[in-house]
Amino acid sequence: MKVAVQSVEARQGGTIAIAGVPVIADPSGALYWPEHGLLAVSDLHLEKGSSYAARGQLLPPYDTAATLARLTRLIAHYAPRVVVSLGDSFHDGGGPARLGAADRDNLAAMQRGRDWIWITGNHDPEPAHNIGGAFHESLTLGALTFRHLPTGAAGEVCGHLHPVARISQRGRSMRRRCFAADAMRLVMPAFGAFTGGLNVRDAAFADLFGTLAFTAHMLGDTRIYAFAATRCLRD
């Protein structure tokens, strides 16, 4: 099977400073913090397909494999010392148990030789067995705190909101996942293959950032494009 894979090497991350700490926003939607060799991804929503299937919508059962494959490539590229999965790693509490054997092996292989931290989220509030790693509600390292639900605190890196931004150019509208950040806090895009998004012009973002004075770092194919939130359109 021929699949055009964008090599990670050709990508160009964008540097964003949060609370004075420079981090790299990767076009895949991951965040890399060179100082600590830390790679963070958010809202993987693994086993979302099987979760829907149980309720009667038989979506393709390949979302977990697809998400993990992208993560594998990122890990090969950055060779991080620590991986943080920023909550809602599984779409529901039964997800870890439904994980297929190949996906389970994949995960174990990625975890080998590094620290792996599962931050608990609203979809997966309880620690799970048989998926390796350590479980925490949040992780504070230097000036940054990683947690799932946004609180607005300074130095916070969070997920949960699945930010997307919409831009219109020459009569065409483009809607992409994005990092939403101001100087003090950052919301990560959802990384999962089946995860949708919430427009950054939704009131939830204005609530979090206080105003519209934040930036949407949109994920392009090979690089990040930054737009002021005021330039972004509503859905």
Place this chain on the structure above:
Amino acid sequence: MSPPEYKGLLPDVFAQWFARRGWTPRTHQLELLAKAKAGRSALLIAPTGGGKTLAGFLPSLVELGEKITPRTKKLISTGSGIRRDGGLHTLYISPLKALAVDIARNLEMPVREMNLPMRLETRTGDTPASKRQRQRRDPPDILLTTPEQLALLLASADAPYMFGSLRRVVLDELHSLVMSKRGDLLSLGMARLFQLAPLMTTVGLSATVAEPDELCRFLAPQPLDGDAKADLVIARAGAQPHVTMLDTSERLPWFGHSARHALHEIYALIKQHKTTLIFVNTRSQAEFTFQSLWGINDDNLAIALHHGSLDVAQRRKVEDAMTAGKLRAVVCTSSLDLGVDWGDVDLVVNIGAPKGSSRLMQRVGRSNHRYDEQSKAVLVPYNRFEVLECRAAIDAVAANAQDTPPLRIGALDVLCQHILGRAVGEPFLADDLYAEVRSAAPYATLARTDFDDAVDFVATGGYALKAYERSAKIRQGEDGKWRVAHPRVAQRYRMNTGTIVEADMLKVRLMRSTGRRTGDRQSKMGKSAMADLPRGGKTMIPRGGRVLGQVEEYFIEGLTSGDTFVFAGEILKYEALVENEVYVSRSTATDPKVPAYEGGKFPLSTYLAARVRGILADPKAWRALPDQVREWLEIQEWRSLLPPAGDLLVETFPRGSKNYLVCYPFEGRLAHQTLGMLLTRRLERAGMKPLGFVANEYALAVWGLSDLGLAIARGDLALGDLFAEDMLGDDLEEWLAESALMKRTFRSCAIIAGLIERRFPGEEKSRRQVTISTDLVYDVLRKHQPDHILLRAARADAATGLLDIKRLGELLSRIQGRIVHKSLDHVSPLAVPVMLEIGRETVYGEAADTLLAEAAGELVKEAMS
């Protein structure tokens, strides 16, 4: 006088009724009666006004009338309830709800006047649930309905009882029904009916088509080998229509789709006639034309507007006024192509090129609804190229040439929906259902593997990775029969039946005037105040307000608050989108900011395209063209060239800082757009640095930084290779991976097949609220199971639908070794129309990242200056 061989066919009471009304039964009406007597199915091809509907129903009315006493109706248990004896005799299916209702009204007259002992009812999406229940229990003699309602009726346990007594199915406007997936669904429903009602025969009513035999096959169950056909009955043709082209004294535009130049002449035509129907190809053109006509309507003529996006109540008002003869003109779209009876139209004006000869003849037939009078139509081309197309169409009508497309191959997504419906109805054996499905003409060649894949899809999603056995929708029992796994599955099937997946439509509401702008204050407000604002609006939107109609979601996506556009006959200002409703206010602007350009919805037919190329290649044929068009072609011949009819002209020339390549395949915008995507990919690979392209119905222009003419002259770029057929291989594959058009195609397939459900019990969901996007499913499925049945279904659609790959393939094969290159210093006369579209049209349609970079670049400029 009716021919002697039909003597005695018509019972006295009918003969007297005809005589009382001063009518003579037409030959084709009696012929259909004879076919019915002989137990034969039949296809009737008749022009508008030929008494087609009465012909279709006459056999049923006669049979039902012959039962002298009303049948005794005793109650019978069906196992799931009770019903009455007697049962359904005739089922009438039409593509339009409105048509079913209209026909019912027309039939009531003869039934009442002859005092026929029969009951006649309609069943549509609007029929109240209590009446539907009653119709199952106690069916009328004649039921008028739509393909979707038939599917629903079949997917119930009492279908065998309801349809067991059925003697006849009448399919109206069959030429239109068979062109879409609704036709596929209908064919599968008919295959089921033939099983349930062994005595059933069919009657198809159709306008003239290119291949009547295909429709005859559609009407008969197909045997496993060979084919079966209904008999063909052709009504005597009406008088030859009189079709002319408006010979404008104004200057003909070079490009675009505005009839501004011809408005006064059209208005004069309206004044000269009693009632004029003005057909345009798209909604936005209808809006524009309507508004412009009122702009010059000094005599206050009653001119109305009718298109499918307008609110139903408003459409009904127009229809009633029309029937009552109160209107002088109606501007309409294909919403009126079909046969709703419209009274005394004495002129049809067709604005824009007609796109097909058969389509034009059907439209022309709307004038002079009386059989023997000549119908009259005037074609108004939008621009110079369309003059050629109109000329070709007039010649085609004179030659009575039909160009309806060939019968469809049944779609796999529709098959999936039908299989689930069958399981909902009653348990089935796969072998039996496969045989039944193949008896439907569109599915006659269905491979067993495709059928099995469809069953597998319905059961557990059809995935190579067997993960969903526990969530199966249908399961095979020990008796080998497939049945639904849970009553919930049946319930959800019923909520999602049908094959019409239109672009998502949003309601347009005229805002109440009490709106108070709060946007300026927003930044000063605290967090808590922000939270109280309605989502998605910087204006306080008072909820409610009059509904003007519906508009496509993708159109609104391109707008920002404050943009103006034309809708429902006025210029509106877009205010906000709140949930699923677009709020607008009246605007004082004189020109809408957003032109809402849409080319024709229908591509130029292959047949007319060939005729247009023929005209271009033959200077003698230019004599029939208006002077300004003839001059244009003469200059083209002098400055560049006009190729022989089978060749493809490719021109290259520099202009400004860029180099252009323009070619003229005449294969329609969709095929050209796909060609443009693929050509730019190839040029990119050849290092020619293409920057963009624009396509119209007739031509394609590609531009870039490299001198393409020079590269061709030096032999660095071979046109034969550039246009080689293998571009439909890897290049196409790569493009499909990211194509938004392909994703849209996939989405319809996923919805029709039932992978994505739009409606859930207890709540109506639109796409905006469905949590999983089909684009994400497409990406994942394409990578992990590229031969999945839904991807195959989407590919089959793409071949003829939005991407028109089939036609592109035919083009590439046609022009092998027949490309004529002309290197020029300037733009050629023939290239002007397509060049003028640059800048109005979206460029480089799919390369979203390029546009992102451009948008980001602009910001830099803004920031630096």
